[in-house]
Structures are given as structure tokens and as C-alpha cells.
Amino acid sequence: xxxxxxxxxxxxxxxxxxxxxxxxxxxxxxxxxxxxxxxxxxxxxxxxxxxxxxxxxxxxxxxxxxxxxxxxxxxxxxxxxxxxxxxxxxxxxxxxxxxxxxxxxxxxxxxxxxxxxxxxxxxxxxxxxxxxxxxxxxxxxxxxxxxxxxxxxxxxxxxxxxxxxxxxxxxxxxxxxxxxxxxxxxxxxxxxxxxxxxxxxxxxxxxxxxxxxxxxxxxxxxxxxxxxxxxxxxxxxxxxxxxxxxxxxxxxxxxxxxxxxxxxxxxxxxxxxxxxxxxxxxxxxxxxxxxxxxxxxxxxxxxxxxxxxxxxxxxxxxxxxxxxxxxxxxxxxxxxxxxxxxxxxxxxxxxxxxxxxxxxxxxxxxxxxxxxxxxxxxxxxxxxxxxxxx
Amino acid sequence: xxxxxxxxxxxxxxxxxxxxxxxxxxxxxxxxxxxxxxxxxxxxxxxxxxxxxxxxxxxxxxxxxxxxxxxxxxxxxxxxxxxxxxxxxxxxxxxxxxxxxxxxxxxxxxxxxxxxxxxxxxxxxxxxxxxxxxxxxxxxxxxxxxxxxxxxxxxxxxxxxxxxxxxxxxxxxxxxxxxxxxxxxxxxxxxxxxxxxxxxxxxxxxxxxxxxxxxxxxxxxxxxxxxxxxxxxxxxxxxxxxxxxxxxxxxxxxxxxxxxxxxxxxxxxxxxxxxxxxxxxxxxxxxxxxxxxxxxxxxxxxxxxxxxxxxxxxxxxxxxxxxxxxxxxxxxxxxxxxxxxxxxxxxxxxxxxxxxxxxxxxxxxxxxxxxxxxxxxxxxxxxxxxxxxx
Numbered sequence: 127x128x129x130x131x132x133x134x135x136x137x138x139x140x141x142x143x144x145x146x147x148x149x150x151x152x153x154x155x156x157x158x159x160x161x162x163x164x165x166x167x168x169x170x171x172x173x174x175x176x177x178x179x180x181x182x183x184x185x186x187x188x189x190x191x192x193x194x195x196x197x198x199x200x201x202x203x204x205x206x207x208x209x210x211x212x213x214x215x216x217x218x219x220x221x222x223x224x225x226x227x228x229x230x231x232x233x234x235x236x237x238x239x240x241x242x243x244x245x246x247x248x249x250x251x252x253x254x255x256x257x258x259x260x261x262x263x264x265x266x267x268x269x270x271x272x273x274x275x276x277x278x279x280x281x282x283x284x285x286x287x288x289x290x291x292x293x294x295x296x297x298x299x300x301x302x303x304x305x306x307x308x309x310x311x312x313x314x315x316x317x318x319x320x321x322x323x324x325x326x327x328x329x330x331x332x333x334x335x336x337x338x339x340x341x342x343x344x345x346x347x348x349x350x351x352x353x354x355x356x357x358x359x360x361x362x363x364x365x366x367x368x369x370x371x372x373x374x375x376x377x378x379x380x381x382x383x384x385x386x387x388x389x390x391x392x393x394x395x396x397x398x399x400x401x402x403x404x405x406x407x408x409x410x411x412x413x414x415x416x417x418x419x420x421x422x423x424x425x426x427x428x429x430x431x432x433x434x435x436x437x438x439x440x441x442x443x444x445x446x447x448x449x450x451x452x453x454x455x456x457x458x459x460x461x462x463x464x465x466x467x468x469x470x471x472x473x474x475x476x477x478x479x480x481x482x483x484x485x486x487x488x489x490x491x492x493x494x495x496x497x498x499x500x501x502x503x504x505x506x507x508x509x510x511x512x513x514x515x516x
Numbered sequence: 517x518x519x520x521x522x523x524x525x526x527x528x529x530x531x532x533x534x535x536x537x538x539x540x541x542x543x544x545x546x547x548x549x550x551x552x553x554x555x556x557x558x559x560x561x562x563x564x565x566x567x568x569x570x571x572x573x574x575x576x577x578x579x580x581x582x583x584x585x586x587x588x589x590x591x592x593x594x595x596x597x598x599x600x601x602x603x604x605x606x607x608x609x610x611x612x613x614x615x616x617x618x619x620x621x622x623x624x625x626x627x628x629x630x631x632x633x634x635x636x637x638x639x640x641x642x643x644x645x646x647x648x649x650x651x652x653x654x655x656x657x658x659x660x661x662x663x664x665x666x667x668x669x670x671x672x673x674x675x676x677x678x679x680x681x682x683x684x685x686x687x688x689x690x691x692x693x694x695x696x697x698x699x700x701x702x703x704x705x706x707x708x709x710x711x712x713x714x715x716x717x718x719x720x721x722x723x724x725x726x727x728x729x730x731x732x733x734x735x736x737x738x739x740x741x742x743x744x745x746x747x748x749x750x751x752x753x754x755x756x757x758x759x760x761x762x763x764x765x766x767x768x769x770x771x772x773x774x775x776x777x778x779x780x781x782x783x784x785x786x787x788x789x790x791x792x793x794x795x796x797x798x799x800x801x802x803x804x805x806x807x808x809x810x811x812x813x814x815x816x817x818x819x820x821x822x823x824x825x826x827x828x829x830x831x832x833x834x835x836x837x838x839x840x841x842x843x844x845x846x847x848x849x850x851x852x853x854x855x856x857x858x859x860x861x862x863x864x865x866x867x868x869x870x871x872x873x874x875x876x877x878x879x880x881x882x883x884x885x886x887x888x889x890x891x892x893x894x895x896x897x898x899x900x901x902x903x904x905x906x
Binding site for chain 1: 583584586587588697698700701706707708709733735737738739740754755756757758759760762763764766767770771772774775778779796798799801802803805806807809810811813814815816817818819820840841842843844847850865866
């Protein structure tokens with residue numbers, strides 16, 4: 127049976143655009159000037175923060191525009207449909223799209239809070255992180271508590287502060303923390319480093335799912351992009367169209383997944399849960415088979431757990447989602463039927479809005495009813511404990 | 517029907533270890549001292565070349581050893597079974613393994629000739645490249661012309677010289693050139709750059725297949741490895757076990773594939789053929805579906821061909837191979853049944869030698885006979901024009 131009226135879609139990957147006063151309403155007075163604010167320059171709305179000007183208010187916020195007009199980011203709030211930055215309007219856009227509940231990643235802070243990591247004044251940065259969480263939970267999600275799933279970001283530059291913010295946000299209702307797909311390209315310790323122990327402990331204690339959104343670590347995949355350094359130490363100017371990176375972003379999450387599977391972190395923290403946001407699912411069977419193959423052959427001479435098969439670890443600790451992934455849906459049992467969720471990606475260009483429900487029905491047309499229920503709704507509710515049941 | 521006696525396995529990915537006199541037998545006298553030669557130091561056989569000492573004579577040459585002893589590269593020729601460096605012994609090892617014909621990548625030069633690229637004296641480097649080709653074609657392959665498929669490497673630092681070497685090697689019988697999976701990490705122009713036109717033209721004119729072996733560009737995938745540069749400009753010491761990279765090497769070939777599909781090179785050179793060596797095949801359906809999705813949505817504002825669907829281009833220009841890839845074999849029609857080949861990977865650790873034929877029979881047990889014939893033999897013979905039919 128295809129998608130039916132009783133199936134409620136819960137999306138684990140959407141985005142909001144912050145309105146101009148998110149930080150101005152919340153920062154202490156001494157930081158109002160340096161904190162994020164919108165300034166109008168030559169008819170454009172631009173974020174100013176910590177002495178820098180940011181080129182876009184709504185990266186890739188193309189919902190409602192024809193494909194031929196994509197590629198130009200909105201330069202004024204009026205260039206976007208209100209559902210981007212207004213929660214009441216967003217609920218209406220979700221109704222049009224047939225979506226019951228959604229998890230919304232940040233825009234100005236970067237998916238994983240990287241903008242505040244790069245800020246020079248780290249006291250201001252930490253306040254900006256908390257302000258976003260307060261805005262998101264108390265202002266945005268509070269307008270429709272059954273429709274918006276509370277998320278948080280953390281001060282990723284300090285695992286102890288990050289742990290404290292996880293606990294603070296969890297107490298306010300946050301169900302998941304958006305974290306960089308890897309800390310390494312940011313210059314932070316890798317997932318293999320014990321520095322993250324306070325953060326892992328806080329997530330485990332609070333049941334906080336860790337959402338790894340592709341691109342959240344600032345690393346652009348593909349051989350022709352700037353973070354592919356050369357032997358000579360110079361960064362090359364990319365000459366590949368950005369479509370190459372868009373097609374390849376899931377390779378970031380393949381890297382994150384295998385990194386974590388071989389890190390020992392999952393054995394040490396058996397309750398940790400990772401959501402691979404916007405990564406698709408069609409690659410999972412291959413990567414798990416390959417990782418098991420390597421584990422079977424190469425574990426004798428490396429610091430790897432001898433006893434736990436990586437694919438078993440994956441199915442206890444990871445969740446995947448998709449928008450449009452025919453191969454992944456056909457191979458859903460090789461992925462793990464209890465670990466697959468839908469994403470909508472409003473207002474970004476990968477989204478099928480306002481036809482997300484229609485497209486999901488097409489993709490799920492040959493999937494049995496109980497499996498459709500899991501994929502479109504209950505897996506996400508289970509992962510995110512939404513609504514809260516314990 | 518499973519693999520049967522009449523099926524001849526043709527492997528498109530194996531390796532040879534160069535014997536000590538490959539270059540000493542061929543270089544002009546003035547370069548004999550600087551050219552590659554084996555020196556015994558503290559009981560170890562080490563390559564000396566261009567003023568540098570190389571740490572291993574046979575990277576990962578573990579054929580015939582128990583898994584518990586892997587991780588230590590051979591330090592003397594006697595540490596390896598003779599089939600590594602002796603073509604007559606190799607034929608016997610192929611007989612034991614049930615393999616009819618094999619394509620052997622270089623060891624000391626790097627899979628794609630990167631060691632000579634890094635040599636300071638480029639006149640010597642170019643002579644070393646040609647010497648390897650002469651050794652491989654005239655000495656090694658000549659011992660059993662029906663069993664060994666001639667390959668060549670090229671001076672990758674100069675597309676005009678590379679084109680000339682392609683034409684010279686083709687005239688001597690070479691069917692494929694081993695080329696870096698990307699030139700970018702080496703500091704060379706990307707596949708998108710017109711600098712490569714002479715090379716593409718030479719490959720097209722001579723029917724020279726371009727073999728992209730994972731790792732041949734020197735780029736190690738995974739967030740924790742050294743070529744993942746940080747924002748601070750310092751290279752981090754990897755703290756991930758190397759198993760992470762071994763599991764992820766196919767992501768290099770995902771990058772190479774998408775780079776080429778969006779480069780315009782394939783439309784300009786309709787005869788070019790690329791072999792994705794040691795990359796597996798299970799990821800191909802997902803990456804093609806994703807690349808088509810991006811092409812459908814994002815081509816309007818980028819320099820991308822509007823008319824040719826990437827998955828159609830793939831099936832005209834790419835070939836994949838596998839050792840052990842259950843997911844890929846199950847999804848062989850989504851990969852393309854005319855584009856899948858076997859690899860054996862002797863003497864490396866991914867190989868099932870001396871049980872390659874047995875393992876292939878297991879993996880192919882549920883595959884129809886005509887498809888087994890294509891996968892184990894005729895696709896490789898077609899791609900490589902081996903034996904030569906035109």
C-alpha cells in the first residue's frame with residue numbers, strides 16, 4: 127500500500143531562516159553591536175557579526191521558485207516566502223505539503239554552529255549559541271509544539287561547555303543536537319580523541335540524538351574544492367561546477383560513519399544515537415558490507431574492537447533519511463527498516479515542496495503498509511522521543 | 517548457474533613487485549646511480565631513488581601469509597612469495613587461483629606513477645616511466661602474452677609528454693594507462709582543465725583505457741588523515757586507525773566519477789573509457805541516482821551539459837570491478853551488467869588468493885550463466901581489447 131491519509135510525515139531535516147532580531151532580542155547590551163544583526167546595504171539585507179559581513183541571509187532558500195531561478199540566494203527577506211522565517215507561515219506550508227512535524231536546522235549559524243566557532247570573541251560566541259537555542263525552543267517551536275521538534279547547537283570549540291549546553295537545552299526540551307559531520311576540518315580533535323568524552327556523556331545522559339548534517343563541518347567533498355589542499359601548500363581555485371559537490375555531499379557522512387564505527391566511542395557509550403541528515407540511504411548497504419570486510423581482515427594489527435561487527439554497531443547507533451532515493455528504498459532491508467526516515471529539506475533546493483507527500487507516495491508505492499508507517503513517521507518519533515514518552 | 521569450468525577469469529586489478537634490476541637494466545649510464553636501485557641496509561632491501569630511501573619494497577604484499585601477520589610490509593624479497601616479482605611464478609599462482617589473465621599495476625612507482633612525479637630531476641623521471649613500461653610490456657607480459665595484459669604509466673606532470681608516452685606504449689601493445697584518481701591533490705590541473713586535452717586525445721586515438729586505481733592520486737580519504745587540512749593551515753596527525761581509510765577508499769572513485777561526469781570531457785571525447793580499479797560496485801546505483809537528481813535540478817545555473825543525463829554517460833564511459841561485493845552483485849542491473857568485471861588484487865590483503873575462484877563462485881552463485889560470463893571474462897576482454905581483435 128502506498129502512503130495513506132493516516133500516515134503522518136515526520137521530517138528529520140528541514141531548515142529555518144533566522145529573523146533579524148533573534149540575537150538582538152537576547153544578547154546582553156554590551157554585545158548588541160557585535161552580535162548578529164541585519165543591516166541594509168545597497169538594498170540588500172546582510173548579517174553583520176563580530177566585525178564581519180555575511181554574503182547571504184538565506185543560503186539556497188529557493189522554496190516556491192522555479193528551477194530556472196535557482197542559484198541566486200535571496201538578498202532581502204521579501205525575496206523568500208514567509209515560511210522560511212515565520213513559524214506560523216511555516217505550519218501552513220507544512221500543511222500544504224502534507225507534513226505533520228519537522229526538525230529545523232539553523233541557517234546563519236551554519237548547520238552545526240560553525241559561524242560562532244569562527245567568531246573571535248568566544249564569550250560572545252557562546253552567548254550567540256545559547257541565544258539561538260532559546261529562540262528556537264522558546265519562540266519558534268513553542269508556536270506549534272506538536273509540529274516542531276526542538277533542536278540545539280553547542281559551543282563546539284569546548285567539549286565541556288558543549289556538554290553543559292546539551293544539558294541546559296535538554297532541560298528545555300531539545301531532542302537533538304546538530305553537530306559538525308567531523309570536527310577535524312575545523313581544526314578540532316577527531317571523533318577518536320578522548321577530548322569529546324564530556325560531550326558524549328552529556329548526550330548519553332540526556333538521550334540527546336546527535337544530528338550530523340552533511341556539510342555541517344564546513345568540508346566540501348570533491349577533488350576540485352578548496353579544502354583539497356595540494357602538496358605545495360597552496361589552496362587551488364575550484365574549477366568544477368558546484369554540482370559535483372552537491373552530488374557528493376553524502377560521502378562526508380560515509381566518512382563520519384566509518385570514523386565513528388572504528389573509534390571505540392560506540393562501545394564505550396552504548397546509548398549514543400547519530401542521525402545522518404540529508405545523506406540519503408542508498409549507499410549504506412555497500413559501506414556496511416565494505417566496513418565489515420575490512421574489519422574481518424584488518425583488525426588484528428590495528429586498535430580496533432575485535433568483537434563487535436561494524437554493521438551491528440551501525441544498526442544500534444545510526445539512523446538515515448532520504449528525500450528521493452529509489453535504490454535505497456528498494457534495498458531498505460539491507461539498510462535496516464527500523465533506521466530509515468524521511469526528510470523534506472524545506473526551503474532548500476533538494477526539497478520537493480509543495481509536493482513532498484505526493485513524491486513520497488510515489489517512492490513508497492511498493493512498500494508494505496507497516497514499513498511505510500515506520501519510514502514516514504514512527505522511526506523518527508522513536509529516534510527523537512517526540513512527543514516525549516519517557 | 518554458478519561459475520563453471522569454461523568460464524575464464526580475467527582480472528582487471530592485480531599488482532606486481534618490481535625486481536631489483538628493472539631500472540638498472542634500462543637507464544642510461546649517467547642515471548644508474550640516481551635511478552631506482554635496491555640497497556641492502558641492516559638486512560632490509562630498500563629502494564633508493566633520486567636521493568631518497570623508500571620504506572617498503574612491497575607495500576601490503578601479504579599473499580600467502582596468515583591474517584594475524586598482516587600489517588608488516590615485506591622487508592626483503594625473500595619475505596614475499598616469488599609470484600610477487602617473478603612472472604613465471606605468477607602464472608603458476610594464477611593457475612592455482614583459477615585465473616586466466618590479469619592486469620598488474622606498478623608498486624614502486626605508485627599505482628599511477630606518483631613517485632616519479634615527485635622526483636626532482638624530471639628528465640630522469642621521464643626515463644624511469646618509460647623504463648617501467650618497457651619492463652612491463654617487453655619483459656613481464658612477454659613471458660605469457662595470453663595471461664598478462666599490457667599496461668603503462670605516463671609522465672603525469674606534462675600532458676604533452678604523457679600523450680606521447682601513451683602513443684609509444686600503445687604501439688608496443690599497452691591496453692590501458694594507470695592514471696591518478698585525481699590530479700588535484702598532486703597539485704596538477706583538475707579533470708575540468710583543458711590542459712589534459714593532448715592526453716585525452718592520445719587515449720581516444722589509441723583506444724587506451726584509463727585505469728583509475730583508488731589511492732593512485734595519493735589522496736587518503738577520511739576526516740582524520742593528513743591531507744585533510746585544517747583551517748589553521750597545520751596538518752593534523754591522524755588518530756584514526758588506517759582501517760577507516762581502507763574502508764573508504766572507494767569514495768575517492770565516487771569523487772573521480774562525478775568530477776568526470778560533470779566535466780564535459782566525456783561529451784568532447786566520446787571514445788574515452790575509464791576503469792574504476794579496486795573501487796567496488798555496490799555504491800554505483802546510489803551515486804548515479806544522486807548525480808541524475810542533481811543534474812535535473814541544478815543544471816540551469818551552472819556550466820553543465822543540459823542534454824546528457826549523467827547515468828547515461830556513465831554507462832558509455834565507465835567500468836567497475838569487485839572482489840567481494842554481495843550488494844553490488846544483487847544490484848548488478850542497476851550498475852549495468854555490461855560494465856562489471858572481477859578483480860583479484862594479488863598479492864594485496866583484499867585478495868582471496870588462492871581461493872579467488874572459489875569465492876567468485878560463491879558470490880556469483882545466483883547469477884545467470886550469460887551474466888557470469890560477462891562479469892568474469894568478456895566484459896574485461898571487451899574493455900581491454902584483449903586479445904586484440906581490431
